[in-house]
Amino acid sequence: MIVQIVTPQLELWRIGGQFSNLPHAHEGEFQVTVPVNGTCFFTQENKEYMVAGGSGLVQHPLENHSFNMGHDAEVLVFKIGRGSLQELVPYTELEFAVRQAFDPTIVSRHFRRWMGALLACDPTDRLAQEETETAVLQFLLGNLAGSHDHASKTYTDLPVGAFSSDPYLRHVLEYIHAHYADEIHIDALASIALQSRFHFIRSFKNAVGVTPYQYVLLLRIEEAMRRLERTELSVTDISCSLGFSSPSQFYRAFARSAGMTPEKWRNSRT
Incomplete structure (x- = not known):
């Protein structure tokens, strides 16, 4: 089982079951591999690593690596561009410890939420995507041990x-x-x-x-309610004029906020 989500800032992978790949390297990306079940066997820069739940392994850009695991294993993989992380600690040369410690329950819970948010997000809605990207990057930078430890605390806390x-x-x-x-x-x-x-x-x-995206969404829904009540514009026209990428995105957002469809809202006000 392999699930992958790619955004402009990162890649998220969930890999479960029998798996192996060929040695490779990423030119400008860090990779963080976190087993949440079973054991993974890594070869990285000609060194062998056995990695199980509660730990993780960092692959720096240009480091040659590969791994394999059995049918009962599962890993979470984060691939992040160097520039994306560097923006968070702009005056620090990033260097992470190869071995890292992660609570598999916590990282799995966060990972499910991030995957769910990105899958539910319209790909053209960059504001929503950017907020989830930022949450992932902040989590990683807050949990990885490395050269940024002091800088990240003074910069973000x-x-x-x-x-x-x-x-x-x-x-x-x-x-x-x-x-x-x-x-x-x-x-x-x-x-x-x-x-x-x-x-x-x-x-x-x-x-x-609330986050910037949630605030923008709140303003859009409030204005949609006003237009539904005071004008005869169609739901499609209202959704397009308020920046929603599609009527279906508007329907989902409106129903979450108002507890009913736009048509029911309009009828309840007449």
């Missing part, structure tokens, strides 16, 4: 609510309110806040209570 007094938050909110019906990217919002996108998502949620 800011007091809750610290962003609430930042004058740039007002500019971010003004921008969102002016453009919530358009395509919005995390990088654009982070640049207004003068922060990295990784720092920005955490800061925004601390200050506002």
Whole structure:
């Protein structure tokens, strides 16, 4: 069984059962391999490793590696571009310990949530994708031992609510309110806040209570409710005019928020 999800920032793999691959290397990517069941047998840079639950192995860019496992084993694989991680700790040369410690129950739970979020996400909705990408990268950087240990703590562990007094938050909110019906990217919002996108998502949620994507979605649904109640525009026209990639995406978001379909909402207001 192999499940793979690829986004612009990373790849997530879940591999279960009998498996082996040929020696290979990734030019500009780190790979983190975490067994959650059974045992994996790695060959990495001419060294042999036996890796079981509770541990993980890091493959740095250009390191030659391969692995095999039996029918009762299962691994989670993260492939991340060097630049994606470097954005989180921009002044640190990244070097991770080869062997790492992971709680298989915790990492499996997070992995299922990330996979579910990315599978449910419309591929054209980059704002939602970026938030999940950021959650994965922050989890890895917070759990991997390496050269970034000190830098990551000072860079990301800011007091809750610290962003609430930042004058740039007002500019971010003004921008969102002016453009919530358009395509919005995390990088654009982070640049207004003068922060990295990784720092920005955490800061925004601390200050506002929800993530940027959730806030944009809230504004879109609130405006959809107003238009359903006050106009005769079709549901398709409303969804397109508010930045949803398709009517089906709009239906799902509206039903989660309102507890009913757009048509039922409109009928309940007449």
